[in-house]
Amino acid sequence: DIQMTQSPSSLSASVGDRVTITCRTSQSINSYLHWYQHKSGKAPKLLIYAASSLQSGVPSRFSGSGSGTDFTLTISSLQPEDFATYYCQQSYSKLTFGQGTRLEIK
Amino acid sequence: EVQLLESGGGLVQPGGSLRLSCAASGFTFTNYAMSWVRQAPGKGLEWVSAIIGGATSTYYADSVRGRFTISRDNSKNTLYLQMNSLRAEDTAVYYCAKDVFGSGGPNYFDCWGQGTLVTVSS
Numbered sequence: 081d082i083q084m085t086q087s088p089s090s091l092s093a094s095v096g097d098r099v100t101i102t103c104r105t106s107q108s109i110n111s112y113l114h115w116y117q118h119k120s121g122k123a124p125k126l127l128i129y130a131a132s133s134l135q136s137g138v139p140s141r142f143s144g145s146g147s148g149t150d151f152t153l154t155i156s157s158l159q160p161e162d163f164a165t166y167y168c169q170q171s172y173s174k175l176t177f178g179q180g181t182r183l184e185i186k
Numbered sequence: 187e188v189q190l191l192e193s194g195g196g197l198v199q200p201g202g203s204l205r206l207s208c209a210a211s212g213f214t215f216t217n218y219a220m221s222w223v224r225q226a227p228g229k230g231l232e233w234v235s236a237i238i239g240g241a242t243s244t245y246y247a248d249s250v251r252g253r254f255t256i257s258r259d260n261s262k263n264t265l266y267l268q269m270n271s272l273r274a275e276d277t278a279v280y281y282c283a284k285d286v287f288g289s290g291g292p293n294y295f296d297c298w299g300q301g302t303l304v305t306v307s308s
Contacts, residue, residue, distance in 0.1 A: 114294040116231075123190075123281065123298035124223075124231065135296065167231055174247075175221075175292045180230040 082106055082170055086178035092186040097158045101181045103151045103168035112172035115144055115153045118180075119164045127166075128153060158183075188212040188297045190282050195302030202272050202306070208265040208282030208299060216240070216260040219285035221292050222267045224278035225301075234280070235267065239288035250276075272306045279303050 083106035093099050103113065111131040118124040126135045128144035131151055141156040155162055163185050168178040194206040208220070221236040235256040236245040244256050255268040265282050280302055283295035 116295075118231070121300075123300050124283075124295075125298075126294065126296050129286070129294050129296075169231075169294060171291070171293045174245075175233040175236075177231040177233065 082109065082173050082176055084168060084170060084176055084178040086166075086168055086181050088181060089179065090182040090184065092184045093158055094186045095158050095160055099155045099158055099183065101153045101166055101168075101183075103146075103153070103178050105149045105151075105170055105172075108148045109170045109172035111147050112170055113144075113146065113151045114169045114171065115142075116167045116169065117162075117164045118167060124167070160185075188284065190284065190297060190299035192280065192282050192299045192302040195280065195304045197305045197307065198272055199308050200273060200306055203268070203270045204272065204304060206267040206269070206280055206282075206302060206304070208267075210263045210265065210282075210284070213284070213297075215258075215263040217288050219288055219290075219292065220258060220265045221283045221285060221295065222256065222265075223281045223283050223295075223298075224276075224304075225281070226275070226278040229278075232278075233292060236285070236292035237265070238290070243289075245291055269304070272304075274306050277304060277306045 085104045113131045115128040116124045132144045189211045191209045219238045222234040237256045253271045257266045282299045284297040
């Protein structure tokens, strides 16, 4: 099975900060990598699909990059509503999620 | 507006059974694969099972294969998850999720429900 490693596992940042979250896979998955935002008690939300495509309705401050085994999610200027947990997910072989990155207010 | 509404969660004893339902609206249900994804307390997301739009193919995580059965009734726009031989480690919030494609293995999900809590405990 493909192993996924997200880093950091938690992150403290301030409104306006630029934040980068990394996802690394144990083998190449081309661009079969997707990112979600999850707030406690709410439905998860798709942000980025196929490594770098912005889901409709998602603010442009979110962006994704990478291919192969190394991927990043970047939030260019943090807004108050962005504090949540972020997950990467691969669909190259079976389906697995990263362990999540909890983004907290500094 | 696409909506997914899960129901059927609750408290069940180890070894017991439970059936979850997910009522879908706002899209042509039969055209899309659907999945169940769960989140155990304090843990991350774990994909559980998927079924293609025509219901002819199903997929399972190793952790639930042989115990859980996914199905769908396209005439009722409803997804199901029959859970048997439940274990304490199955305790989680269970989400149904709409796939972006109708066939093939699970891909990624553009709409999720709010989840239903399953607690397995004596």
